[in-house]
Amino acid sequence: MSSDMLLQQPLPPEYTSLTWAELDERIAAAKAALGKSVVILGHHYQREEVIKFADFRGDSFKLSQLAAGRKEVDYIVFCGVHFMAESADILSGAHQKVILPDLSAGCSMADMADIDQVEECWESLCASIDDTIIPITYMNSTAALKAFVGENGGAVCTSSNAEAVMRWGFEQGRRLLFFPDQHLGRNTAVYRMGMSGDECGLWDPRESDGGLAKEHLRNARVFLWKGHCSVHQLFTPKQVERAREEHPGINILVHPECCFEVVGMADFTGSTEYIIKKVEAAPTASKWAIGTEINLVNRLAKEHPDKLILSLDECVCVCSTMYRIDPPHLLRVLDNLLEGNVVNQIAVPPETQEWARVALNRMLEIT
Ligand code: 13P
Ligand code: SF4
Numbered sequence: 001m002s003s004d005m006l007l008q009q010p011l012p013p014e015y016t017s018l019t020w021a022e023l024d025e026r027i028a029a030a031k032a033a034l035g036k037s038v039v040i041l042g043h044h045y046q047r048e049e050v051i052k053f054a055d056f057r058g059d060s061f062k063l064s065q066l067a068a069g070r071k072e073v074d075y076i077v078f079c080g081v082h083f084m085a086e087s088a089d090i091l092s093g094a095h096q097k098v099i100l101p102d103l104s105a106g107c108s109m110a111d112m113a114d115i116d117q118v119e120e121c122w123e124s125l126c127a128s129i130d131d132t133i134i135p136i137t138y139m140n141s142t143a144a145l146k147a148f149v150g151e152n153g154g155a156v157c158t159s160s161n162a163e164a165v166m167r168w169g170f171e172q173g174r175r176l177l178f179f180p181d182q183h184l185g186r187n188t189a190v191y192r193m194g195m196s197g198d199e200c201g202l203w204d205p206r207e208s209d210g211g212l213a214k215e216h217l218r219n220a221r222v223f224l225w226k227g228h229c230s231v232h233q234l235f236t237p238k239q240v241e242r243a244r245e246e247h248p249g250i251n252i253l254v255h256p257e258c259c260f261e262v263v264g265m266a267d268f269t270g271s272t273e274y275i276i277k278k279v280e281a282a283p284t285a286s287k288w289a290i291g292t293e294i295n296l297v298n299r300l301a302k303e304h305p306d307k308l309i310l311s312l313d314e315c316v317c318v319c320s321t322m323y324r325i326d327p328p329h330l331l332r333v334l335d336n337l338l339e340g341n342v343v344n345q346i347a348v349p350p351e352t353q354e355w356a357r358v359a360l361n362r363m364l365e366i367t
Helices: 020-037 060-069 082-091 115-128 143-151 162-172 182-192 214-219 237-246 260-265 272-281 294-303 327-338 350-366
Strands: 038-043 056-058 075-079 097-099 133-138 155-157 175-179 200-203 222-225 251-254 287-291 308-311
Touching (some): 020 038, 020 327, 038 060, 056 060, 060 075, 060 082, 060 350, 075 082, 082 143, 082 350, 115 133, 115 143, 115 175, 115 222, 133 143, 133 162, 133 182, 143 155, 143 350, 155 350, 162 175, 162 182, 162 350, 175 182, 182 222, 182 260, 200 214, 237 251, 237 287, 251 260, 272 287, 287 294
Parallel strands (some): 038 056, 038 075, 075 097, 133 155, 200 222, 251 287, 287 308
């Protein structure tokens, strides 16, 4: 985890001793008192007790658009994880401040690629390949990686636009370096763009030359970083088989961070926003086994009692870092704003912002 995520101070006892009802009441009151100066954005994986206070909900793409478009507010309280708040800071105006209620809300996938490793990989690839290589980073990455991508002619993508961004990348150069999620990269290249598995080379940052044989280095069109999501990698082909055996006719709907085999067996794949829309549009009595974070699956089950909605994995798949944003942390940052104090601000250094904004804006323009 990067050092700027280690700064979260323990909550003062006045916040940890409140009941759920007291927290609810005080958050609502603080929000009302702050009025239009604050907008609360919530990612779909946020727990119920937090998401109910969000003015807007979304997947990472929608939240980045919202952060870019709400120039009238002074403060953006981001109920999500660190990389999302960083992107909001880069896309929002200079007069706006972005706040992450718990600074330790990181993302294990984003931590799997750091700037030194990526620069090493880039130098090695550029030295052994004559073609132009376009770097593409998944939104789930640090601002430093987004800046690297912007400076080297690439773009950011999210799970809802990876195909469009990769197609754009191939218009700019013959090969792509995609990080940090190997699964989103491979699933998009093979299932959406019709490439063969052999055209994807897996780059392991712990091995020399990424662990790639010379022939593979020559032939690969997409170099995939060896990173993954610790939540989505828990979904397995066996679970898909079991859901189909136990519930004939069930639809398997998964996030593209799931592994290649699971996405290959699924009926539908898409971002959190896509998953929500798919279930909303489904007929009464339809059956769904969903492969994504459990807070979203439970919410969908509650909102659609006329449909059968299950998690593909019977064991709870919670994103432990998203879960760190809880009512006491949310209340503390709102209370501080009421007193004129900005705590837990996410401020990306200006020199990083410049190129990271280029990479993010390229994504917004492409889609
Ligand atoms: P979405 O862009 O689909 O919301 O995904 C973000 C994420 O972190 C999934 O693990
Ligand atoms: Fe990161 Fe996975 Fe959590 Fe998404 S679900 S924020 S990729 S750890």
